[in-house]
Every structure is written in structure tokens, then in C-alpha cells.
Amino acid sequence: MNSLIKTYTLLAAGLRADPQFCLASAVVWLDPMWQDADEDWDVPHDEDGTIGIALTVTRKAFPDIYSQAVEAIRQGASYTDIDRLICDGITERGIPLENLEWIGFGVPMPAYGVELNDPDFYTTHPEVIPILACFGISPEPNPYHMTIPDSVYTAGRTIVADLEKHPDERYRQISWLMQWLWSSSGNSSIDLSYDEICEFQPLSWEKDEFEFAVAIIEEANGIMSDVLEGLEFLSNNPDLLTSLQRNIQRIYKALEKQGDGEKLKIRLKWPAIPQ
Known part of the structure; x- marks a missing residue:
């Protein structure tokens, strides 16, 4: 063995015998x-x-x-x-x-928000078309040129406020359905569409922001569960759908008379639902 190889061998043996070097080597590996x-x-x-x-x-x-x-x-x-x-x-x-x-x-956030003037929404969610028809909204005849009047949003949010504290959970779930449709839940993942949420600075992976994101997503998942329950219940009860339409017409008439959705005074009527 020549002297150069002996030198490498001695150095390697010395390094292996050094606890600090072994620790550093393990750190680099792990x-x-x-x-x-x-x-x-x-x-x-x-x-x-x-x-x-x-x-x-x-x-x-x-x-x-x-x-x-x-x-x-x-x-x-x-x-x-x-x-x-x-x-x-x-x-x-x-x-x-x-x-x-x-x-x-950054942290990727789900976006469930509704864009009622987007024709793709009606393609991916055909089940909401009969409900939106109660508000006078339809993708026909021209889904690419839809204008949603402010009165429609006022009507939807008036129903939200009327049902969100209803003693019957099924009505509260309909309120969540309306909050999803009219972007009024207060949860950004529920209220913002993908395009809208992309306009905001993403949350970082820092501990506080990550935990905040998890809280938003957990709340959004619970809301969407209620939204789907409310959608199914309303869709399967024609009489309730008729009551919804009648209440919407009451709201529209009240808006014509009072003219201010923020101070709208109206009493809505909902049928008792058998358990």
C-alpha cells in the first residue's frame, strides 16, 4: 500500500473515531x-x-x-x-x-363559490336549475349573456336571514344552500370561485396561517355537507319549492314598494314539514 492510500486510510479511520464528525455525517445523511x-x-x-x-x-x-x-x-x-x-x-x-x-x-384552498353568469355552472350543477328558476334565473335562451339583477341577491339573502335560525334543521340546511348560491356564508372557500380566490395572496405554510387554512377548510366541508342536504331536501319536496317561489315573489313585491333591500320589512311563510 503506497503512502497516499495509507494517508487516506488513516484520515478515514480518524474521522470515524471522531463522535462529532459522525454526528455531522449522520445529520447530512438524514x-x-x-x-x-x-x-x-x-x-x-x-x-x-x-x-x-x-x-x-x-x-x-x-x-x-x-x-x-x-x-x-x-x-x-x-x-x-x-x-x-x-x-x-x-x-x-x-x-x-x-x-x-x-x-x-402557498396553501392550496378549495373554491366552491358560485358564478351565476357562468354557463359552465349550469352544466356542472343542473340540479340547481329548478331552484334558481324560482328566482327567475335560467340559463336559457342564451347562457353566455346572463345578467343577474341585484334584487335576486337581495331575495336570496333575505331567505338566508329568515331560515338560518329556524328550529327545523332541514330549513337551516336550506339556508346554507342559499348562502352558497348567493355567496353570503362568510367562508372564503364557500363564497369565492376559483378565479376569485386566485386574486388573493395565498396563505403561507407558516404554522399560524396553515392552522387558519385548516379551520377554513373544515368549516367549508361542514357547510357543503349541509348545502347538499338542503339541496336534496328542497329538490325532493315540490310543495316546499312552491313555497320558496311564493316567498320570493313576496320579496320582489316588497322591494318594488320599499325600494331598499337593507331595510326590507317582510314576513315569509313556510309550511310545517312532517318529520
Whole structure:
């Protein structure tokens, strides 16, 4: 063995015997981004840097997911495997994440908001057409040139206020249905469409903002559950749909006389529903 090889051997043995070096070596192995989280790590099958960005986010926000992802990469996991591992881990924490390509832009928020002048809405939600017809709204004859009068929103929100504290839960669910249709729930994921929510600065992955996002999504999920229940109940009860239409006409007539939706004084009539 020549002297150069002996020197390398002696140095390697010395380093292995140094506890501090062994600890540093373990840190580098377990946490390859330990020195600079913004520095690119050579991740296999990550040509566009998506996984690198995801690792940067998870290292700070979800260290357990980060460690799992690093271990999987060390074991030769594919891009698809890493994508699924990280997305599933974040979804389990309350933020639905379908793929990694949006993770670098902030917390992705669902958008359930209704745009009544969008013809695609009536294509994807044909079940609401009979209900909106009670308000005088229809995608026919020209769905690409629809104008929704202010009086329609006033009528919808008047019904919301009238039913939101109704003793019958089924009526309260109809109120949630109306809050969804008229964007008046107070929950941004319920009230804003995808295009509208994209106009706002996304929430970051910082702890406080992440927890705030989870709270919004949990509330939105509960609201949408009530929306669907209210939609099904109203759609399956023709007499109730007729009562809705009559109440809407009362509101329109009151608006013609009083002219101010903010101070509208009207009493709506709803039938008692058998249990």
C-alpha cells in the first residue's frame, strides 16, 4: 500500500473515531438540506425542481413528512412515489393536495363559490336549475349573456336571514344552500370561485396561517355537507319549492314598494314539514 492510500486510510479511520464528525455525517445523511434549505439538492427524477421545492416546504412545516420523503429518495423511490407520499401526508393534516406542482405557491384552498353568469355552472350543477328558476334565473335562451339583477341577491339573502335560525334543521340546511348560491356564508372557500380566490395572496405554510387554512377548510366541508342536504331536501319536496317561489315573489313585491333591500320589512311563510 503506497503512502497516499495509507494517508487516506488513516484520515478515514480518524474521522470515524471522531463522535462529532459522525454526528455531522449522520445529520447530512438524514437532512441533506441542513445547511441551506434554499439550496438545490440533487433529487433523482426532479428535472423541474418540484420535489426540491416540496422538500423545502415540508422541512420547515412538516419535518416528519420531510424525513419520510428523504428516506424514500435514499431508497430509490420514483417521482410519483414521492409526490404521493408528500401529498397524502399533507392531506391527512387537513389540506387536500392532489399533486406537488402548486405547493410552492402557498396553501392550496378549495373554491366552491358560485358564478351565476357562468354557463359552465349550469352544466356542472343542473340540479340547481329548478331552484334558481324560482328566482327567475335560467340559463336559457342564451347562457353566455346572463345578467343577474341585484334584487335576486337581495331575495336570496333575505331567505338566508329568515331560515338560518329556524328550529327545523332541514330549513337551516336550506339556508346554507342559499348562502352558497348567493355567496353570503362568510367562508372564503364557500363564497369565492376559483378565479376569485386566485386574486388573493395565498396563505403561507407558516404554522399560524396553515392552522387558519385548516379551520377554513373544515368549516367549508361542514357547510357543503349541509348545502347538499338542503339541496336534496328542497329538490325532493315540490310543495316546499312552491313555497320558496311564493316567498320570493313576496320579496320582489316588497322591494318594488320599499325600494331598499337593507331595510326590507317582510314576513315569509313556510309550511310545517312532517318529520
